[in-house]
């Protein structure tokens with residue numbers, strides 16, 4: 001019986017690869033738990049999955065380590081024997097949803113994206129039935145471009161007739177939303193809302209068109225859009241247009257995959273404004289930038305804002 005340790009930089013989302021590795025080792029009778037450096041000599045093997053390229057590396061030396069994930073090596077994958085296993089959700093006791101992919105890969109080759117290189121062209125991967133867990137009616141899908149796959153659309157059709165609550169948390173490709181697809185999307189039980197991506201200004205008219213189409217078909221929730229920020233001026237234009245059409249943007253400043261730096265500090269500031277919804281709704285970016293402006297905020301909101309700037313995100317006032 002071996003003792004297996006797990007390490008990851010993925011804090012908000014459960015790490016699918018580690019859950020499958022945990023399932024594999026538990027089937028073999030091994031002990032699996034999150035790595036604790038106080039007991040470093042007890043581990044026979046430690047799996048370190050680094051999802052992001054921009055997060056810091058684990059600061060201490062680890063014996064018998066095996067590294068994987070986009071943050072280390074985009075070509076490294078789980079063996080088929082491990083990949084087909086059901087994830088072990090017991091390592092995330094607070095997670096009450098299933099997580100998985102219906103499809104892998106993408107039909108496009110956006111120059112800022114690692115998916116085409118890492119996963120190749122779109123292909124079917126798992127059915128809904130293979131992803132669900134018996135103790136939950138919620139599923140978070142991690143697909144990169146599910147609408148590019150007829151198989152994926154077929155699975156969405158199943159979901160539209162089911163009682164599952166779902167999310168495609170990487171965003172759907174709005175360019176592939178037809179009238180028929182929109183009919184499916186409005187029938188889905190969304191955990192939060194529909195998410196799209198708007199990485200270039202050329203996609204903006206389609207986002208606005210699809211938002212209007214969905215609303216005309218009875219969709220009432222927020223429409224959430226990931227906005228990749230590369231050039232500040234162009235990014236701000238997209239953010240303001242989305243705001244005008246009551247679409248909720250979430251801005252992600254472009255990060256260089258190799259150097260892990262944000263190209264333009266202006267984009268970071270813009271993201272700070274955009275992603276704090278109470279700021280985004282209450283003032284323009286120009287007003288936000290105006291140091292002399294007196295924010296029309298309550299005292300508590302002002303304190304919270306400055307605490308957040310200091311990184312005290314969960315500060316209780």
Ligand code: SF4
Pocket residue numbers: 106107108109110113114115116144145173
């Ligand atoms: S459409 Fe999305 S997943 Fe596909 S290559 Fe472009 S950014 Fe990547």
